[in-house]
Amino acid sequence: xxxxxxxxxxxxxxxxxxxxxxxxxxxxxxxxxxxxxxPVPVPAGxxxxxxxxxxxxxxxxxxxxxxxxxxxxxSCHVPELGWSHSDxxxxxxxxxxxxxxNPTVLNAAHYKRLMWDGTLDSLEVQARSAMQAPVExxxxxxxxxxxxxxxxxxxxxxxxxxxxxWPQLDDxxxxxxxxxxxxxxxxRQVPFDRHLAGDNSALSDAAxxxxxxxxxxxxxxxxxxxALATDEGFHALGVPRQPLFDANPLVQIAVxxxxxxxxxxxxxxxxxxEDLGRYYQTRDKxxxxxxxxxxxxxxxxxxxxxxxxxxxxxxxxxxxFDAGGGEAPNKSPLLKPLGLSDDEKNDLVAFxxxxxxxxPLIVAVPALPSMAPLGGVADCAADYGDGIMxxxx
Numbered sequence: 519x520x521x522x523x524x525x526x527x528x529x530x531x532x533x534x535x536x537x538x539x540x541x542x543x544x545x546x547x548x549x550x551x552x553x554x555x556x557p558v559p560v561p562a563g564x565x566x567x568x569x570x571x572x573x574x575x576x577x578x579x580x581x582x583x584x585x586x587x588x589x590x591x592x593s594c595h596v597p598e599l600g601w602s603h604s605d606x607x608x609x610x611x612x613x614x615x616x617x618x619x620n621p622t623v624l625n626a627a628h629y630k631r632l633m634w635d636g637t638l639d640s641l642e643v644q645a646r647s648a649m650q651a652p653v654e655x656x657x658x659x660x661x662x663x664x665x666x667x668x669x670x671x672x673x674x675x676x677x678x679x680x681x682x683x684w685p686q687l688d689d690x691x692x693x694x695x696x697x698x699x700x701x702x703x704x705x706r707q708v709p710f711d712r713h714l715a716g717d718n719s720a721l722s723d724a725a726x727x728x729x730x731x732x733x734x735x736x737x738x739x740x741x742x743x744x745a746l747a748t749d750e751g752f753h754a755l756g757v758p759r760q761p762l763f764d765a766n767p768l769v770q771i772a773v774x775x776x777x778x779x780x781x782x783x784x785x786x787x788x789x790x791x792e793d794l795g796r797y798y799q800t801r802d803k804x805x806x807x808x809x810x811x812x813x814x815x816x817x818x819x820x821x822x823x824x825x826x827x828x829x830x831x832x833x834x835x836x837x838x839f840d841a842g843g844g845e846a847p848n849k850s851p852l853l854k855p856l857g858l859s860d861d862e863k864n865d866l867v868a869f870x871x872x873x874x875x876x877x878p879l880i881v882a883v884p885a886l887p888s889m890a891p892l893g894g895v896a897d898c899a900a901d902y903g904d905g906i907m908x909x910x911x
Contacts, residue, residue: 550743554711558627558699564692573675574697577690580886582665583649585656588612595623597880600819606827607762614653615768617793619827622820625813627699628746634809634825635796641695663687671887703815707875721872728869736856736866747814752796754807756844760826807846818874832867
């Protein structure tokens with residue numbers, strides 16, 4: 519298999535002079551650059567394995583991990599929709615409507631922090647959080663774990679992969695995370711990655727011009743760099759308000775519920791009907807309205823865009839940044855009007871599309887295990903007595 523080189527991403531240490539015996543070396547930052555994705559990082563506590571990945575694939579598509587058996591990971595992260603969803607705001611558990619756009623699972627294995635506000639730090643924790651949160655999966659741990667134990671195929675698979683007598687939920691999250699670590703960009707299918715690897719014909723003329731704009735006049739590289747094309751930082755952009763916040767009462771209820779269940783102080787909570795972003799983690803008012811810089815990889819397949827799904831097309835995103843963003847109390851000073859022409863905007867969109875694979879990554883829905891009782895009537899009678907069993911028949 520052809521190997522791809524990696525662009526340097528780390529600052530070089532240089533000695534700037536010593537003012538005192540304890541003075542530290544100064545840092546000189548290398549120019550920000552885009553790069554090819556490295557191999558997926560794998561935590562020591564959850565090594566990869568074919569059987570574990572296969573189990574995780576089943577669990578990812580299995581709605582029986584949710585409260586009423588209607589909602590799987592794949593309900594919100596649909597393979598045919600870029601492992602995200604085409605709705606502006608995530609659907610959530612039946613009877614609810616969420617307040618944020620669904621982030622894609624594609625390349626999530628490479629993030630240091632997950633979620634739009636950086637709440638979570640691993641795919642294992644994210645799987646558990648999504649399937650147990652009341653407005654998402656609403657799966658009660660004891661109930662979901664017992665369901666898994668009523669499926670002989672799962673019992674055998676968990677025993678083979680984890681060595682446990684019965685399925686354990688923590689192992690379920692590990693298996694799902696292992697599967698998600700396979701959902702990554704293949705650089706051989708990405709025009710820009712082939713360009714970085716030395717293929718001078720990989721990019722169209724428009725995409726080449728767009729790359730020059732990305733790194734120059736448009737200034738996108740200031741926040742979108744490295745292998746993921748993101749600084750993984752948090753910025754307030756003044757993104758327009760999502761109309762569903764006002765048109766859909768379930769969204770408004772969800773926003774206020776989010777503020778209350780995350781212990782937002784009443785003085786802040788009562789004056790807010792918006793998503794507070796990074797503030798939920800830091801409790802610093804300077805972080806209200808700040809959200810994680812998204813990766814620009816696989817943009818062709820992951821519309822709509824921004825944390826609230828307000829933009830349906832990449833051209834709308836480019837128009838927003840060309841205008842210098844919107845209005846926000848903590849707006850990033852990096853946002854300034856760009857003065858791009860229509861042709862330049864089209865070229866920039868062409869380059870952004872070149873950061874995606876030429877064919878989407880699709881995984882077929884697997885055949886899921888069936889449920890069965892834990893033994894027959896004779897076994898139950900031996901455990902509980904003939905009288906109890908006769909009374910239940």
